[in-house]
Amino acid sequence: xxxxxxxxxxxxxxxxxxxxxxxxxxxxxxxxxxxxxxxxxxxxxxxxxxxxxxxxxxxxxxxxxxxxxxxxxxxxxxxxxxxxxxxxxxxxxxxxxxxxxxxxxxxxxxxxxxxxxxxxxxxxxxxxxxxxxxxxxxxxxxxxxxxxxxxxxxxxxxxxxxxxxxxxxxxxxxxxxxxxxxxxxxxxxxxxxxxxxxxxxxxxxxxxxxxxxxxxxxxxxxxxxxxxxxxxxxxxxxxxxxxxxxxxxxxxxxxxxxxxxxxxxxxxxxxxxxxxxxxxxxxxxxxxxxxxxxxxxxxxxxxxxxxxxxxxxxxxxxxxxxxxxxxxxxxxxxxxxxxxxxxxxxxxxxxxxxxxxxxxxxxxxxxxxxxxxxxxxxxxxx
Amino acid sequence: xxxxxxxxxxxxxxxxxxxxxxxxxxxxxxxxxxxxxxxxxxxxxxxxxxxxxxxxxxxxxxxxxxxxxxxxxxx
Numbered sequence: 180x181x182x183x184x185x186x187x188x189x190x191x192x193x194x195x196x197x198x199x200x201x202x203x204x205x206x207x208x209x210x211x212x213x214x215x216x217x218x219x220x221x222x223x224x225x226x227x228x229x230x231x232x233x234x235x236x237x238x239x240x241x242x243x244x245x246x247x248x249x250x251x252x253x254x255x256x257x258x259x260x261x262x263x264x265x266x267x268x269x270x271x272x273x274x275x276x277x278x279x280x281x282x283x284x285x286x287x288x289x290x291x292x293x294x295x296x297x298x299x300x301x302x303x304x305x306x307x308x309x310x311x312x313x314x315x316x317x318x319x320x321x322x323x324x325x326x327x328x329x330x331x332x333x334x335x336x337x338x339x340x341x342x343x344x345x346x347x348x349x350x351x352x353x354x355x356x357x358x359x360x361x362x363x364x365x366x367x368x369x370x371x372x373x374x375x376x377x378x379x380x381x382x383x384x385x386x387x388x389x390x391x392x393x394x395x396x397x398x399x400x401x402x403x404x405x406x407x408x409x410x411x412x413x414x415x416x417x418x419x420x421x422x423x424x425x426x427x428x429x430x431x432x433x434x435x436x437x438x439x440x441x442x443x444x445x446x447x448x449x450x451x452x453x454x455x456x457x458x459x460x461x462x463x464x465x466x467x468x469x470x471x472x473x474x475x476x477x478x479x480x481x482x483x484x485x486x487x488x489x490x491x492x493x494x495x496x497x498x499x500x501x502x503x504x505x506x507x508x509x510x511x512x513x514x515x516x517x518x519x520x521x522x523x524x525x526x527x528x529x530x531x532x533x534x535x536x537x538x539x540x541x542x543x544x545x546x547x548x549x550x551x552x553x554x555x556x557x558x559x560x561x
Numbered sequence: 562x563x564x565x566x567x568x569x570x571x572x573x574x575x576x577x578x579x580x581x582x583x584x585x586x587x588x589x590x591x592x593x594x595x596x597x598x599x600x601x602x603x604x605x606x607x608x609x610x611x612x613x614x615x616x617x618x619x620x621x622x623x624x625x626x627x628x629x630x631x632x633x634x635x636x
Contacts, residue, residue, distance in 0.1 A: 183611050187610055189618070191618075254603070346633055346634075347633075349630075349633075349635070352618050352622065352626055353626050353629065353630060355618075356618075356623055356626040356627060356630065357630055357635055357636065360627065360630070360636050361636070430635065484590065486603075487600050487601070487603050487604035487607070488603040488604055488606065488607030489607075490607055490611060
């Protein structure tokens, strides 16, 4: 049986039909707040249930509880605060209990009942979420640049930002039905923001040996400079799946969700989100959701041990390497040979080769995948 | 019954059980009996909650979703 939604209920706050019409009308009459793409993406994740049990942006008691204890106020595990920041001037005249309309790109995207307006300590937020206040950390830099107040409250989605990946976007209700239709009872989810190399393929196949199916779930949304562009990731995965996986054991679906680079906390967050999509297992690799050397390579694994009630099983799979003596991919647990036989599959090195227009050797990256990346004049986020 | 406020509350357990747990957690990552009891209870409570949950969508929703999945080529 696929995982039950986190917190007990799959949230669905997408207004349709007459209700949507009424809310759109209301959106033109109530105070307006403009949001950027990142908050618009948060709204999608809330409304379509990827962030279940959240029904809106965090109110203060949940915010503090998430920050300090990595749980919502009702004790449900939750590790990344999902908050809406505003400037005081933007909400002048708005009181708690009022409705406001959130606009993206000049169009109403959601209605929000303002339950609470409160201040936050951005440095403390950074320290607790990212374990650093170093502004070179992309998540910290973003946090410190955010506005001075937070607004908490339930939302209803009435519009969506344009989606260039409509044909590969599935939301939790859809993946849940899909898994049932395929007869899958156990599903391993793989989070990614990279083009697949042989190390990724190895851990995916390791997971597939004991689950019915694999959900390859790349993040589509804000990423830092130097990461692969969304379209490159999707196309590269299509090439890998078509050429190296049996039919009907993999679902490739893009997930519109922001990256925070919060390492261990974000690894748990990623697992919770995949649970909402119906996954029963979640692959946690080396330095999951990390950046630079802010987190230990397997620090995320320890954090999972603090959540016996997560409701999704983490699969801790060590980094794979190519062993010349074994003649294939292996890990510390499966290969007895000394380091001189082992070739590390380094994502950074592969990126450098691709940047120079070179094709990485086949033991690092499948040729079909490399071909996809090389056909782009610039496959990286600028 | 009114909901408890604050971060922690006290629950009584037999002293004999307390002593057994104290011994059990020696040399483990648990630093107190309270921490261990919280861990175990969260695990047990989550199992009970999981078992009592309903399907998150109706049959009508399901038909609509299947239609979309067909159009996208997933089934």
